[in-house]
Amino acid sequence: MNLWGIDLGGTKIECAVLDSTRNLEVVARMRLPTESVKGYQHILSQIKRLIEMVSEQVGEGPTKVGFATPGVLEPDSQLMKNSNTICLNGMPLKKDLQEILDVPVQLANDANCFALAEALMGAGREHHTAEVVFGVIMGTGVGGGLVVNNKIISGHHGIGGEWGHNILEENGEPCYCGKAGCVEQVISGPALERFYERESGEKVTLKVIMDRFHEGKDEYAKATMERLLEYYGRAISTLINVIDPGLIVIGGGVGNVDLLYTAGYDRIRKYIFNKGVVTTPIMKPKLGDSAGVFGAALL
Template sequence: MNLWGIDLGGTKIECAVLDSKRNLEVVARMRLPTESAKGYDHILSQIKRLIDMVAEQVGEQPTKIGFATPGVLEPDSQLMKNSNTTCLNGMPLKTDLQEILGVPCQLANDANCFALAEALMGAGKEYHTAEVVFGVIMGTGVGGGLVVNNKIISGHHGIGGEWGHNILEENGEPCYCGKAGCVEQVISGPALERFYERESGQKLTMKVILERYNEGKDPHATATIERLLEFYGRAISTLINVIDPGLIVIGGGVGNVDLLYTAGYERIRKYIFNNGTITTPIVKPKLGDSAGVFGAALL
């Protein structure tokens, strides 16, 4: 049986079809632009168009489809919330998809799909004993997904794994969620770039800030990366203290900073509730930008 997945992103919609009988071999993969500025109904029509194109390529129609979505479907109301593709918020996306596509649809947050794919097809394959896998997203935003025994834990409110909106810095930057000093407003890429600009008066990308840190000649770059490492250590230690996963996989652009896995790991040791002992594997993802769409198919 083929497994169909859609990754509904802010700029692109991607469809992948996996063959469950052939070790999840990729049968087909195709993308279309989301064109979210044209509104909710246009997104639905783009999804339908993409699925029809892929169905023609593989010679069969899907019998069910998994979707990785920005934001999450509220369990009680069955309406979307917390999506940065704002035209999705408040809409009955699952109901509308099932109506327009004529097949059962399963929706999960894109960070949850990332965590599921990495647990089953990516980094998790090297850590077979890890019953609890936490997938961290550290990029433009900060999100996360929790997988226990190969199953996404979406939670009572559908916000399981949302570690990015806990307060990390008292009196910190205001967040769109209504709080201030959230993890996302401290260690996301844009937040770190804003910190550097406040300190130096100069606007630089994280890539250049990291280069300047490595050169050791820019005190503002040093302060920015030190801020990242220290607050990363605090934030990840809280995750470990609460759920103690057997594996943490870190995706997103900031997750490519190699210092997180060395100096950052030592910062976690300072705060973990385990007498300074930490053996949790914390690794980079194996699937690249395929994790979202593969995770959707695995739903």
């Protein structure tokens, strides 16, 4: 049986087909540009076009399709919300997809799909006894997904795992969500770059900041990494205190900062409700940018 997944991104739409009878072997993968500036109906037509192209390649169409989406489908209204692809918000995406594709579809937030794929196909294979897996996204934004016993926990409002919009810094930067000082406005890549610019007067990328930190001569780079580690420790410790996962996987560009996996543990120990003992495996992802589309297929 083939499992079909679509990763609906802001710039690209990717389809993957996995063979469930052959250890989730990849049967086909294909991408099209999202072209979201052309609007909601155009995105739907691009999805249908991609499905048709992959169906031709595979030799058969899907019987159902999983979708990794930016934002989430509101359980009560069945309308999309919290999507940075703005034209999706307020739209009945699941209903419309089922109509144009004429098959059942399942939607989940892209962070949830990341967590599911890593739990079943990625880092989770090294920690197969972990009943609770939390997937962290630390990149342009900050998000998360929660998987318990190989099942996504979407939650009552559809926002399960959304740790990026809890207040981390009192009187911090305003966030698009309406609050200020959210995790996303403190330890995302752009937030760290803004902090460095405020301190140094120079606008550079996070990679440059990291390079300067490792050179050991830039006090502003050191202050930026100190800020990252301290607030990362606070944010992750809260996560552990609430759900105590057996595995945490960190995706996104900020997740490439190696200090998170070494000195980061020391900061978590400061705040964890466990007498300073932290044994939670915290890992980089194994699937790279494939996690979203694989997770969608696994839905």
